[in-house]
Amino acid sequence: MADDREQLDNDAFLKRVRSAAGVLRVHGIGVGDVVAVALSNRLELVVIMFAAWRLGAAVTPVNPGLTDDEARHQIEDSGAKVVITDARGTGTLDVAAFAGTAAQAPDSVSPASDAQSPDAISPASDALALIIYTSGTTGRPKGVMLDHANIAAMCRMIVDGIGLDETDHSLLVLPLFHVNGIVVSVLSPLLAGGRATIAGRFRASDFFASVEAARPTYFSAVPAIYAMLVSLPDDVRPDTSSLRRAICGAAPMPAELITRFENRFGVPVVEGYGLSEGTCASTLNPPAGPRKPGTVGLPLPGQTVAVMDAEGHLLDAGSVGEVVVRGPNVMRGYLGLPDETARTVVDGWLHTGDVGRFDTDGHLVLVDRIKDMIIRGGENIYPKEIENVLHTHPAVLEAAVVGAPEPVLGEVPVAYVTLLPGAAATAEELVVHCRGSLARVKVPVSVVVIESLPKNPVGKIDKPRLRSFVVSS
Template sequence: MLHIAELPDVRAARNPTGPCIGDDHEQLGNLEFLERVRNAAAALRAHGIGAGDVVAVVLPNRLELVVIMFAAWRLGAAVTPVNPGLTDAEARHQIEDSAAKVVITDDRARAVGTLDVAAVVDASLAAEGAEGAEGTVVDAGDLASDALALIIYTSGTTGRPKGVMLDLANVAAMCRMIIDGLGLDETDHSLLVLPLFHVNGIVVSVLSPLLAGGRATVAGRFRASTFFAAVERARPTYFSAVPAVYAMLVSLPDEVRPDTSSLRRVICGAAPMPAELITRFENRYAVPVVEGYGLSEGTCASTLNPPAGPRKPGTVGLPLPGQTVAVMDGEGNVLDDGSAGEVVVRGPNVMRGYLGLPDETARTVVDGWLHTGDVGRFDADGYLVLVDRIKDMIIRGGENIYPKEIENVLHTHPAVLEAAVVGAPDPVLGEVPVAHVVPLPGAVVTAGELVEHCRGSLARIKVPVTVLVTESMPRNPVGKIDKRRLRSIVVNS
């Protein structure tokens, strides 16, 4: 079985001049990519990096980040990708918590002790003694499949970011599941939209297409106004994004009619995508949306709507082969009657644990089951329907209210682009639901209209006591709506 660290060697041996990876500045063939990886590995080794070490990379989306990742794996080291938009204090927490031995960046203003990316990936600056391009393929016997590969930090929306430890076996298993689930092959070409400090961007948009024999293009910072020009230029067969990206693309002026004929499908993850938004995107751009579900602790994805169908908007699809996805009650009993409970996942993709947090790990992975913190149920066809996050549940006068149910109703209003519901403190009832709504461009809707719309479909206790119409939602670095900030807005308003 191919060890993931061997991938650059194997691709170069099979097709030296074939396309491999590119970004906004250059394109590398397979042999060129291998040479970059070898140079970077030699440079890292010259700076003392070896098996068991951690390399922190503070870079925007660019192909050098992928080169460094493979170079570190070649040495038996792990990588923790750091969001370059973090403050110095936030970045320092991740770098120190991960015990990174070196920090690679292109920002000279970062703290002393960092290593300029050019010193690692530029062939003219690489350390002497780099292996020649004709050198032997990496000996898989020297590479442990359980070696730590990635330390991905959670977004921190529920507290201090935690380091999710993923080993090479986790990553390899997840890539195989993605390749099989999406039907990827050597003709596939992904356009990376999501940030490379997020596991979805790494696994779905880079590693999986490369392992399938295809290619990847790393896009720079996402801008809705220029995105389709990048699609027309690169001619990818798919991209993976979050609902916010699709909402922005749907909101483009009507005269924007791009050539999307190269796209076989597009993928949505990280947060549930409203069925209405899926329909709007598919009707406008004539590209099917394949929605999935997963989390960093599960190395990315656990369910997927099958690309060949049937796809069921409003669900996040079927469990990926190789994983077991179930629903449990509060006592740990598996529910198989279609009722709602906590979504749990078991399989070779489940993380090794949270770095330095054994108690947190023990609470999250119990008897091999990863407890996701999401509430869901399976429909009659075995498709997973997400009800909401457990922590987002609103308790109004002793009654449990799931915000997603209210959000789903708001999304059915023709003027609504995005909706998010949070609980607001109430001196009598404990909590009451408050909705934040972003209208479609050019649409005019009042809070009163939206409240009346909810009354037509929801029980009285679920109707929002307040609807705040706004131009945009606060988001975390991955693009998910930041409900913690919405709650503070409600409290402070």
């Protein structure tokens, strides 16, 4: 394990974990407790996670960029017994707001700690391991409960699905308060006998310098990161020869963006799909092929992924319905929300809220989110279909479509677009472009060209914020 400041071999990492476990024990942490960790991406966060598991405790990673009110909700809702934060104040959290539960991280988990290391326990497979909080786009964030069996199953699927082995080396750029960063970029390569390097805060201008210095074999990112990388100046021509693959998740990546990235940097993009409620991933475009841009790939072995209608009937290939998932990776439930859990996991099927279909080759094609669907005069419109058309325009970098209130039709589609550096396109030109490929009812009533689209903490386009733009304009 390594980060921007130091590198630990297995022996040094184990020593650090034992020291951290001793510190946690001093703070009263034991079997069944919850440790909240509010740290930026750094080695100590992973050390503390392993230390908590060594004691039989669970971990809830807290986004250090949250406001005190947002952090308090997660810390109190999770029942955290202690909050590990940064004495140097690299985040924005006010430690004093959590007086009585705060412990400082960096010095207390250093190799020089004299704390006696408690004996390691072997947690039961159904013991709680992680509480990951959703991004909160539909209200207060919910705590997704993942047990050790969920984590173990998911890591096995990732290792087998990507084909990781002892020669692999991941470069972590996604936040460690999200399950993708934890599972795909840390736990899976370590389980395969490989290595992980934690990069600091992502900056497109610095990213390839990190690649050239660390020489990773892969990294995992979201579409917004790939969009920033293809927007780098033309004279940026990095050495990417160590990279065997790049992985994309969290949101569907437009096929045009995949092509731009692959053509420019010579690294194949492996797109997958999943939810925190499914411990990260459920489908993957096989690295060895066939990869089909525009799809999110095949179901991972060990999971069943299907499409279901509103009455709960499974549908045949080609039919459009809600994507549902079943397997050992499906969460234990939402913490303290049994009714919400019962609505989300029905007869063992995780209802994703995504609309999709399987093509003739068995690859999953995501149509849209159910909640993002626009109903215009009784006609169902999926924003992703409009976004896909906008992405085919050579000047478009990112696109997002939301519904705007309309007194007669109920809702009408409005598009927000960012352009590639140096490219030009007018709003009217983009509307005309849509008319060439879409039925009249689907053509956005307006296109707004903006400098950047709002993103949530995980890097997904923040459509609730875009909807607020529409309402306030």
